Amino acid sequence: MGAVCGLAVGAFACGVALRDGTSPPPPPSAPSLLPAGQLAGQRIVLGFPGPNPPRGVERMIRAGQIAGVVLFSENLPSRAAGVGLIRRLQAIPRPPGLRDPLLVMTDQEGGLVKRIGGAPTVSAQAMGARGAAFSREQGQRTAATLRNLGVNVDLAPVLDVARPGGTIAETGRSFGSSAARVGSTAVPFATALQAGGVAATGKHFPGLGAARLNTDDAVQRIALSRQTLREVDEAPYGRFIAAGGEMVMLSTAVYPALSPQPAAFSRPIATGELRERLGFKGVSITDALDTVAVRTFGGTAKVAAAAVLAGADLLLYTEPGEAARAQRTLLHRLRAGTLSRTAFEQSAGRVLRLRHRLAED
Numbered sequence: 001m002g003a004v005c006g007l008a009v010g011a012f013a014c015g016v017a018l019r020d021g022t023s024p025p026p027p028p029s030a031p032s033l034l035p036a037g038q039l040a041g042q043r044i045v046l047g048f049p050g051p052n053p054p055r056g057v058e059r060m061i062r063a064g065q066i067a068g069v070v071l072f073s074e075n076l077p078s079r080a081a082g083v084g085l086i087r088r089l090q091a092i093p094r095p096p097g098l099r100d101p102l103l104v105m106t107d108q109e110g111g112l113v114k115r116i117g118g119a120p121t122v123s124a125q126a127m128g129a130r131g132a133a134f135s136r137e138q139g140q141r142t143a144a145t146l147r148n149l150g151v152n153v154d155l156a157p158v159l160d161v162a163r164p165g166g167t168i169a170e171t172g173r174s175f176g177s178s179a180a181r182v183g184s185t186a187v188p189f190a191t192a193l194q195a196g197g198v199a200a201t202g203k204h205f206p207g208l209g210a211a212r213l214n215t216d217d218a219v220q221r222i223a224l225s226r227q228t229l230r231e232v233d234e235a236p237y238g239r240f241i242a243a244g245g246e247m248v249m250l251s252t253a254v255y256p257a258l259s260p261q262p263a264a265f266s267r268p269i270a271t272g273e274l275r276e277r278l279g280f281k282g283v284s285i286t287d288a289l290d291t292v293a294v295r296t297f298g299g300t301a302k303v304a305a306a307a308v309l310a311g312a313d314l315l316l317y318t319e320p321g322e323a324a325r326a327q328r329t330l331l332h333r334l335r336a337g338t339l340s341r342t343a344f345e346q347s348a349g350r351v352l353r354l355r356h357r358l359a360e361d
Contacts, residue, residue: 031348034064038095039341040330041065042348043308045103045285045316046323050074051081053089057320061102064095065327067314067351068103071151073115076106079149082116086150100355103314105153105201108142111172113156118145120189124158128175128185135175139189143196152358154193155249157186159202159236160209168209179235186236187243194246199354202240203249204287206263206273207233211253215293220253229257230277238278246282246354248274250312252293262297264289264307271311283350285314290322301329308339313347 031039041060047070048057060066069089076082086104106115111123119141120127127135146154161182162174169177175186190200204215206229211220224233237248250264258273259266264286274280286307288294294303304326307315317323333339 031345031352034097034345034348036334036341037327037331038064038098039344039348040327040334042067042098042351043313043315043330043344044323044327045070045105045314046320047072047318048075048320051077051085053085054320056324058092060320060324060327061089061092061094064098066102066323067355068105068153070105070155070316070318071115072106072318076116076149079116082149090150097352100352100359101152103153103199103351103355103358104151105155106146106151107155108146108151109156109158109173110138110142113171113173116145116149118142123172124156124175124186125162125172127189128181132185132188135185136188136192139192140196142189143193143198146198147196151198153199153201153247155201155203156193157189157200157202158204159183159186159240160204160207161233161236163210165212166209167211167214174209179232183236183239187239187245190240190245191243194244197358199246199283199358200240201247201249201285202237202245204251204253205234205237205248205284206251206255206258206269207237208251208253209233215252215287216291217293219293219296222253222255224255224257226257229255230273234273234278237274237280241278241280241282246357248280248282248284249316250274250284250286250310252287252289252291261306261310262293264312265297265303265310267310269310270307275311281350283313283354284311286312286316288316288318289326290317290319300325304329305333305339308343308347311343313350 044066045068110120120138158173160168162169162177168174175182193200210222252262259268263269
C-alpha cells in the first residue's frame with residue numbers, strides 16, 4: 001500500500017491505483033444512509049464453533065447485521081479449510097454500502113497465542129528481546145501468513161507492559177517490562193502488519209500487564225495510580241497511535257484510578273483516555289464480551305448498551321447467539337431513541353472506512 005494512504009484512517013479518499021493497476025473500489029456509503037438494523041450491525045463482531053458458519057451467521061451477514069468475524073483454531077483445522085471458510089464468508093451477498101470485505105480477525109500474537117501455523121515463529125517476549133528489526137521481520141511474515149489465508153485483521157500486538165507475577169509476563173505475551181521496550185519493538189511489528197495489508201490491533205487498553213489472571217477467567221482490578229497508568233501502561237499505545245495503528249482493543253479489567261467500571265464500559269477510559277487524551281481516531285473494539293469478567297457486570301443487553309455508550313466501536317462476541325441478542329438490543333434502543341444515531345453513524349463510519357481500506361490491498 002502507499003506510504004500515506006496505507007496507514008491513514010481515511011485512506012479511501014486517496015484514489016490511487018492498486019498494485020495490479022486497477023482502480024480502487026468506490027468509497028463506502030455514508031453511514032447516514034444505512035437503516036437502523038445495519039447501523040447496529042456495524043458494531044458487532046462474532047465467532048462461531050467449527051469450520052462451517054451456522055446458517056444464522058450467514059443470515060446476519062446477508063442482512064448486514066455484523067461487521068466481521070473472529071476465527072479461532074477450531075475454525076481453522078487446516079490452511080485449505082481456512083481459505084475455503086473465509087472465501088465462503090466473503091462471498092455471501094451483502095446489502096449496498098456494505099459490500100467491502102468483512103473484517104476477518106484472529107489472534108496471531110506468536111508464542112502461546114497463535115491460531116494458525118506460520119509466523120510469528122516466536123513469542124512477543126522473544127521478539128522484544130531480539131529488537132525492532134526482528135519484530136518488524138516477524139510482522140512482515142505474519143502479514144503474509146494471514147493475507148494468504150484471507151485474514152485481514154490481527155488482534156495483535158499486545159502492548160501491555162509486563163509486570164512480575166502478571167499473567168501477561170508469565171505467558172510471554174508482552175514485548176517487554178518497560179514502556180520504552182514495548183513501544184520500540186511492538187510498534188514495528190504492527191506497522192509491518194499494516195504495510196502487508198493486515199490491520200493491527202493494540203491491546204489491551206489501557207494496559208493489562210499488572211493483571212494476575214486472564215479476564216476471560218476472572219474479574220481483574222488493576223490497582224495502579226492514574227499517573228502510572230498514563231506514563232507507563234498507556235505510553236506504548238501513544239506510540240502505536242502516532243505510527244498509524246488502526247485498531248485498539250479495550251480491556252474488560254477495572255482500573256479504579258480511572259473509573260469504577262471495566263474499561264470497555266467506561267466512557268472516561270474508552271473515549272476520554274483513548275480518544276481525547278491520546279488522540280486515537282481509528283476503530284476501537286472490546287475484548288470478548290461473553291466471559292466470566294463481563295458476566296459479573298451484567299447481561300447481554302446491559303453490556304452491549306454500556307460498551308456503546310462508553311464509545312467502543314466494535315463489540316466482540318465469541319458466541320453467535322450472544323452477538324445476535326446484542327445486535328437486537330442495539331437496534332431496539334436506536335429505534336427508541338435511547339442510543340444516539342449520530343454516535344452510531346460516527347462509529348460505523350470508522351468501521352466502514354477500515355473495511356474499505358482493506359479492500360484496496
